[in-house]
Amino acid sequence: NAMSLLLGEPYLPLYYKKIRIYGALPNEIFSYVKMKDKFPNNSETMTYDVTFTDMEGNVLAVFQDYSVKKVRDIDQFGKEMSISTFQWIPSTYEEAQDFKCAVIFENNSNRAHQLWDELVRNGKTVIYIHEAEYLQMEGSEWYVPNNEQGYQSIFEKLSEEKEEYSQVIQFFDGADDLNNVLNDELEQKICKVLTLSKVLCKKNMAIRYTAVTEHAYHVVESDNTINKVSAMLTGLCRTLRSEKHSIVTQCVDFDCEYSATDLMQALTLQPVTDYVAYRNHVRYEPQIDLIHDISNTNNEIELYRNGVYLITGGCGGIGIKTAELLAKHENVKIVLVNRKQFAERSQWYEILENEKDSEKAFVIRSILHMEELGSQVYFRNADISEEEQVKKLLEDVNSEIGQIRGIIHSAGVAGGGLIQSKEWSEVMRVFAPKVKGTYYLEKYIDAEKLDFMLLFSSIAAFAATTEQVDYSMANIYLDAFSEDGLIRGKKIITVNWPAWNDIGMAVKHQNINEKYIRSIHSNDAMYVLWNILQSGYTHVVVGEWNSNEINDISGIRIGHNLQNMAKKNAEIVKKENNTKHVPVKLEGRMDDDYTDEEKIISEIWGNVLGLDTVNIYANFNDIGGNSIFAVKMMDLLNEKYPDMFDITDMFSYSSIYQLAEHIREIQGASENDYH
Numbered sequence: 001n002a003m004s005l006l007l008g009e010p011y012l013p014l015y016y017k018k019i020r021i022y023g024a025l026p027n028e029i030f031s032y033v034k035m036k037d038k039f040p041n042n043s044e045t046m047t048y049d050v051t052f053t054d055m056e057g058n059v060l061a062v063f064q065d066y067s068v069k070k071v072r073d074i075d076q077f078g079k080e081m082s083i084s085t086f087q088w089i090p091s092t093y094e095e096a097q098d099f100k101c102a103v104i105f106e107n108n109s110n111r112a113h114q115l116w117d118e119l120v121r122n123g124k125t126v127i128y129i130h131e132a133e134y135l136q137m138e139g140s141e142w143y144v145p146n147n148e149q150g151y152q153s154i155f156e157k158l159s160e161e162k163e164e165y166s167q168v169i170q171f172f173d174g175a176d177d178l179n180n181v182l183n184d185e186l187e188q189k190i191c192k193v194l195t196l197s198k199v200l201c202k203k204n205m206a207i208r209y210t211a212v213t214e215h216a217y218h219v220v221e222s223d224n225t226i227n228k229v230s231a232m233l234t235g236l237c238r239t240l241r242s243e244k245h246s247i248v249t250q251c252v253d254f255d256c257e258y259s260a261t262d263l264m265q266a267l268t269l270q271p272v273t274d275y276v277a278y279r280n281h282v283r284y285e286p287q288i289d290l291i292h293d294i295s296n297t298n299n300e301i302e303l304y305r306n307g308v309y310l311i312t313g314g315c316g317g318i319g320i321k322t323a324e325l326l327a328k329h330e331n332v333k334i335v336l337v338n339r340k341q342f343a344e345r346s347q348w349y350e351i352l353e354n355e356k357d358s359e360k361a362f363v364i365r366s367i368l369h370m371e372e373l374g375s376q377v378y379f380r381n382a383d384i385s386e387e388e389q390v391k392k393l394l395e396d397v398n399s400e401i402g403q404i405r406g407i408i409h410s411a412g413v414a415g416g417g418l419i420q421s422k423e424w425s426e427v428m429r430v431f432a433p434k435v436k437g438t439y440y441l442e443k444y445i446d447a448e449k450l451d452f453m454l455l456f457s458s459i460a461a462f463a464a465t466t467e468q469v470d471y472s473m474a475n476i477y478l479d480a481f482s483e484d485g486l487i488r489g490k491k492i493i494t495v496n497w498p499a500w501n502d503i504g505m506a507v508k509h510q511n512i513n514e515k516y517i518r519s520i521h522s523n524d525a526m527y528v529l530w531n532i533l534q535s536g537y538t539h540v541v542v543g544e545w546n547s548n549e550i551n552d553i554s555g556i557r558i559g560h561n562l563q564n565m566a567k568k569n570a571e572i573v574k575k576e577n578n579t580k581h582v583p584v585k586l587e588g589r590m591d592d593d594y595t596d597e598e599k600i601i602s603e604i605w606g607n608v609l610g611l612d613t614v615n616i617y618a619n620f621n622d623i624g625g626n627s628i629f630a631v632k633m634m635d636l637l638n639e640k641y642p643d644m645f646d647i648t649d650m651f652s653y654s655s656i657y658q659l660a661e662h663i664r665e666i667q668g669a670s671e672n673d674y675h
Contacts, residue, residue: 014045014627015647017065025061026054036065045069045648067648069627082517083291083528084541086462088219089557091276091283096268099208101125102167103158105196111212111258112171118260125163129154146192151199159205167267170196171212172230185229186431190473191424193233197240200247201420208248210267211237216253218483219277219284223255226487231480235461235472236419238274238555243419243466251275274555288462288541289559300534301406301452301491303330308402310335310394312384312437313411315342317359317503317522318456320366322408323377325526331374335397335404337411339383384411385432390440403449407441409434409478410456414508415471422469430470435477442481442492452491454533455482459496459541463516463553482539495532498543500525516553517543588616588657597660604636605656616656625650 029052036047050063102119104126106112112128119126125140132143135150137157144150158165172189193211200207215223216230230253237249250271252263255278262278273285303309309326313319314336323334336342343351348364355361367377378401382393397404411433417426438455445453460468461475478494485492501519520528520543528542547566550558558566584606586594594602594616602614609624620630630650637645641663653659 013066014069015065015067015631016063017646019064020062021060022062023054023058023060025052028055029053029060030055030057045651047646047648065646067646069651082542082544083294083532083537084288084545084562085291085537085539086286086288086541088217088277088284089287091285097270098268099124099166101127101161101163101165102169102267103127103129103154103165105129105168105170106131107171107173109171109173111214111254111260111263114258114260115169115212115263118264122264125165127158127165146195148195148199151196155199155203155205166206166208168200168207168209169212169267170210172233173214186428186435189229190232190236190427193236194419194422194424194427194469197236198420198422200240201244201418204246206246208250208267208271209237209240210249211251212263213251213253214258215255216251216480217275217277217286218487219253219255220279223279224487226480226484228477228480228484232473232476234275235476236469239466239469239472240419241274241555249274253277255279257281273557285557287557287559288562290561290565291537291540292561294531294535294537300536303332304405304451305331306333306402307405307451308333308335308397309406309408310337310397310404311408311410312337312433312441313409314338315363315379316410317362318500319408319410320363321503321522321526322410322529324366324370325530327370327373327375329530333376333378333401334370335378335380335401337380337382337384337393339381341381342379384437384440387436387440387443390437391444394441394444398446404445405449405451406454407445407450407452408454408456409438409441411437412456412474415469415474416467417470418467419469427470427473430474431477434474438478438481442485442490447490450491452493452533453485455492455494457494457496459498459517459543461496462541462556465515479539486538492538493532494539495529496539496541497525515546516550517541517545520544584611585613586616586656587613588618595660595664597663598656600640601637601656601659604633604640608633608636614656616660618655620650620654625654 032051032053034049034051036049045067047065047067050066051059052061053059102124104112104116104119106128116126116128128141130141130143131146133145134143135145135153136143137153142154142157144154170193200209211233213227213230213233215225215227216233217223218226234251237251241247241249248271250266251274252266253275254262257278257280259278259281262281262283265283266276266278275286277284303326307330309323309332311319311323311334314323314334315338319336323336326332326334342363343360351358351360352364370377378397380393380397382389384390384393394404413430413433415430442453455478457475457478458471460472461479475496479496482492482494497520498517499519500522503522525542532540532542545562545565550562550566584602586592586598586602598616602616605620606612606614608629611623614623630647634645634647634650637659644663644666649659649662653662
């Protein structure tokens with residue numbers, strides 16, 4: 001809206017009466033704006049006709065009665081992006097539930113033994129499971145192989161017992177040996193729980209499963225490490241609960257001040273969140289809430305002219321849009337990394353001619369546009385889940401193109417499938433780019449010279465539904481990676497995205513899930529992303545929340561700002577859907593004498609805005625009016641007074657009194673003709 005620049009005030013599009021298109025728009029056009037003289041002094045809205053022509057003066061498009069509305073508070077408007085973040089808050093205890101019998105899976109740690117002793121002291125019956133090569137199930141200590149057949153034997157044996165074993169507790173140590181994180185750690189933790197989960201899904205048993213971890217989350221300032229693989233267990237437990245409703249799951253995390261008494265408390269309290277943490281014997285729970293002011297920090301990211309920025313999944317839709325974002329803000333060197341080789345430049349003209357609607361053509365046009373803006377685009381092929389390929393990639397880019405200043409990791413593989421049918425090889429395929437790729441990229445980059453690393457995560461990390469166990473865990477790893485980077489003083493940013501509705505995996509696989517957060521267009525995503533990069537926040541959630549579903553998100557606390565937003569939006573939806581006629585009482589005159597026009601308008605206002613009392617002098621915006629309501633009221637008024645109103649009238653005559661006077665002026669009625 002160039003008119004906003006000319007007037008020096010912010011306006012946004014509101015409405016147009018008619019549009020005529022005569023041809024495609026070239027890169028350069030002229031626009032001729034003719035102001036309408038209907039409301040020359042109105043500052044709330046403006047209406048004009050707009051004509052687009054090419055450089056030779058040929059008319060390409062005409063907008064008739066194009067209306068714009070002033071943004072009432074531009075500073076607040078810029079802050080109302082739907083961006084949320086996480087924090088840990090002291091827990092409020094829920095109703096306790098006692099139990100009699102428990103099964104403990106040991107991990108050769110003192111913590112499991114301490115819980116065993118504590119349970120026995122409290123009169124509980126305990127079966128203690130040791131991992132062994134051969135099956136032996138006698139007394140209270142059972143020796144079981146770590147495989148699906150061994151786990152099946154456990155629950156078949158338990159079903160024969162007289163007592164009901166309702167608690168299953170599994171311990172995991174805090175060691176995060178980075179040299180083996182992609183093999184031993186995943187095998188020892190994730191694969192073990194996945195195998196147990198597959199067995200539980202096939203059993204018709206009411207069980208509470210608890211995974212006990214150490215330093216899996218960044219809860220308090222004194223936390224100096226994060227076990228990222230242990231954090232992934234949260235996604236597995238959450239998905240298990242969503243796929244098998246007879247199972248209640250929770251992850252309980254401890255620092256070095258572990259206490260069997262604290263764990264006993266966690267086992268008896270009714271779980272409200274998917275995971276809790278004890279720090280120095282204080283119980284914490286995760287909470288998500290809206291960020292009021294994203295511009296409240298001074299830790300923005302600066303792009304450097306001719307700086308080198310590497311993007312994985314670079315020729316995918318999301319990767320290429322992110323590359324365009326960089327190119328629009330600075331002339332940079334962009335390295336697009338893909339597993340497969342992109343089309344040679346000699347083939348581009350033919351692709352643009354014969355496959356103009358293809359994804360390849362979209363990428364080519366984007367690259368050409370970036371180069372027109374002054375940036376340089378390079379292609380490199382590498383499988384980022386292969387260590388040697390990543391090492392060579394980074395070495396080659398640094399030596400041939402320049403020192404890498406930023407990495408944007410957007411590569412990913414879609415998951416899918418129920419837990420009970422999930423094979424470990426399928427899980428590792430989803431883990432490959434997000435878990436392996438992230439780890440190798442940071443391992444072989446010169447961290448001291450890297451300005452930032454941006455990780456594209458998903459809302460599946462905290463709002464997983466069925467058939468997303470592998471994808472949820474992979475994204476949780478990214479979230480934990482950025483938190484760990486914060487502890488280590490590294491600039492690692494994670495963004496939990498909703499589905500993108502025009503490009504990306506969700507569109508490709510026709511799997512756009514909008515249960516909790518509505519899908520986002522790539523242009524909106526880029527606008528928000530740039531603000532995030534300038535904000536200094538390192539872990540955020542992006543998207544417009546579905547107000548009706550916010551409180552249904554299981555496993556995480558909802559903050560006050562989100563709750564208030566949900567309540568406000570629910571009230572708006574209720575008003576929008578309210579078609580029932582409700583008598584409206586008029587106020588504003590001492591003698592309660594109102595014109596017919598005022599009575600008619602008040603009925604429309606009251607029913608659209610959900611009000612039972614309206615003051616004829618009240619301002620439309622001040623009593624809950626907005627552009628959506630304005631359109632609805634315009635339609636209803638035009639039913640009573642055909643073709644008398646357009647959208648600008650709802651803001652130009654912003655009270656019942658002003659609208660009534662406008663009607664009487666047009667109809668030539670006497671101003672004092674009251675009834």
